[in-house]
Amino acid sequence: MSIYKHSYRAYTGRLTPVWSRVFVLVRYGFSEIWSSKITIVLFTLSLLPSIFFLFGIYLANNPLARALVGAKNVGFTSIDAGYFLAMLQIHCWLALVLTSWIAPRLITFDLADNALPVMLSHPISRFGYVAGKFIALFSSLSAITWVPCLLLFCYQAYASPQGWTGNHLRLAAGLFAGALIWILFLSILGIALSSWVKWRMVATGIIIAAIFIPAGVGGVVSGVLRTKWGMLLNLPITMSLLWQRLLGAAPSSLGRRVDLPTSAIVFSLLLAAVGCVAMLNARIRAREMVRG
């Protein structure tokens, strides 16, 4: 028999378990994110601060090095909650920039040519689809927030004198929790806003705007109604307060003026997240609903 006929044949091999399909989405999501040079640039930029903080920790723990550098003042920097608070804040706000670039790449390509009906006709539910994108985004953001922060903490623990670690374990927990809350929120926000808009650049702008515009509105509300509750809309302020409290740092002057209870802050974050889920529910569908 020398002629090979290639006709249709059924697949008889092994199938992967249904739950692992989510990870197919994660894998392809990563590949989509990292195929862009700008992602690499942003990622690198987001890790640069870590180097400075690393240097700072080194200097703080090595008087010799300090002398060499010429920073003789004792109050140079003490590695305390304030230091880690600054670290956390910088990393987290850079994470926002990265989210605004990455999140649209995850969703908009799928929605641009209406790929959802075909994708959802496979054994993956809408929830699985969103979960896959969420995990991809969350993992990427983790790599530039709590992972470097905790690593820096470990370095500090290693470099600092005995007993420092024991007294400051709360810092590690605070770093982890603070970063986690923020990137969980960013992930769901990024995905929801990207699914709402058709063009990537617009989605990028909207994600950034979504953080800062309510801040402005909040300021207005507070000013007009003479209440502090308007500031709940001001994410930079509320997140600062939250991180401050998680790390046990001394409240800043702004923090003393605007004293919002932690529960209110957490509640407002949850509410926003629920709103995002509702947005996703409306947009991630196998079929477009047209009214009228």
Add this chain to the structure above:
Amino acid sequence: MEVIELDGLQVRLGSRTVLDGLTGVLKGRAIGLLGPNGAGKSTLINTLLGFHDPSQGTARVFGLDTREHKAEIRGRVGYMPENDSFIGNMSGVRFVRYMAELAGLPAKPALERAHEALFYVGLGEVRYRSVNTYSLGMKQLVKLAQALVHGPKLLILDEPTNGLDPIARQRMIQLVREVRDDGEVRLLISSHLLRDIDETCDEVLILKNGKLAALCNLDEERSSNRSFLELETVGATERFTVGIRGLGCEVACFPGGRIKLVLPERVESRDLYVIAAEQGVQIRRMNRRRDSLEDIFLKAMDSDVGRPTDVYL
């Protein structure tokens, strides 16, 4: 083996009842889905895929309930939607491979099968280009490739020849017939072109206003239509018609020398030729009436006022 079982299926979208009281069992190798616009064909397909839940009644695919076994059903179904549905910035191979992995194939077999499927539908070097640079015909083929790649048991094709030029259309029909004849896959084809359905399907489900208007087996219908004839003649058609009537046939005469007739029991085609030869009439075309599908469709739609009496294949 039943492919699709519907039992009192009712589907509501918002406040509208789109499908109502659908009951029937579909067993054919290739099932045609027909109906006027808005009859509920897309909704039925979406319900089978689990995109809509029935508000009453059930729908089963290969015995699995669409409400409870969505993942299993979707794993066995390949869907080729009517509209554009792909990820534009991926290459053809990557897209088909992605879909294969979503369907459960491990990464390596997914790549192998993706290439196999693309070869089978006839997409050559284009498979390495981004899908959004494809022509319409190529996009249709890529959609078919992704539907076939995981070896589904049921292939759902929604307007597979949409927008294709005549040659590509023939190729698509040929491909569909090959898949059907291979025997491993059942097909559900929704189309507005009666001819496409006639050339590929052996069972037909006709919907009207969300209700079942007809469900029949085409093979049976075709074999029972043997004595209906259509002729095209050149020459003295009128006299010829009279002559045929004399034989006992029911005859209807149309412009352009077209004649439709029913042959009674003992009359054969030869007798027609004898009369034609006597009168110097040439019979240029003689067809057993192939339009069982048109008949079935028209009957299912009921007689509306002002509708033309002939719907051609």
Add this chain to the structure above:
Amino acid sequence: MNDRIIFDDVSKFYGEVLGVNRITLSLPPGVTTLVGPNGSGKTTLMNLMTGLVQPSSGHISVLGVAPDNATEFFRTVGYCTQFDTFPRGLTGFQFVMDSLMLHGISAAQATKLAAQSLGRVNLGDAAGRRIAGYSKGMRQKIRLAQAIAHHPKVLILDEPLNGLDPMARAELLELFQELGRQGMHLLISSHILEEVDRISDRVVLITGGYLIAVGNIHQVRQEVREKPMQVIVRCQHPELLASKMFAIHHCVEARIHPDGKGVFLRTGDVDQFYSMLNDIAAEGAIKIDTVAPADDDANAIYQYLIGSDGSAS
């Protein structure tokens, strides 16, 4: 001649890209079918005919009116495109009304004409709804309504039956035929050749930007000399029939059908062929089941003249 659409050596280039090259046409009233693969220049030809683009060289005259005389030109011509986009937020009725008022027709008159044309395409009850909510078939119909509303003398239709169910197709085909009989010029482009075959008076084949053939289908077929006319005869003993045909010298080729119950016969002289066939049938030695020309339609002409080279890949 003021009742013709005339193209005189018309070419259209988009920068370097070829639209159409050196087209010469003279179309009388009636239904003309425009046939060709995707990307062959059909849409360019239609755009030239409706005055939407100007030719790079050559002259166009539609019923004596040149495209530079825009107001007169657009009043004479009605265009139904294949593209599925509409101004946002309009209802069907508003869309047709707006098009009419653009022609300078008063609002009262426009209302009447709009209602008329909506009635003709059977879209009266849905006209008050927004176009965004229409199904594909309805959007097709509203485009058509807009094209015929101002009673143009020339109607150019680009794939007008796309997405319509079989009954709507039959209705509209009858409408087109009626309009052709009334003396309008219709140019219909479609891929479903067997449908437009039935109503068209002549066919225009185009591929790669060049005209391949113009004329009545049977005429064109006869002129394709390299391929003598093919007829398929189904009967019990095809080999017997073939040998008889060879014996009478009117058959140049005979090919037995793969299922053994029919034979493809090619002949150079159609008239003699059929007379001979009739005689053989009347003799009775061979019982004839069906007779049909195998390639006297637009599909066959398409295959022969355009073939697979014409389609992009």
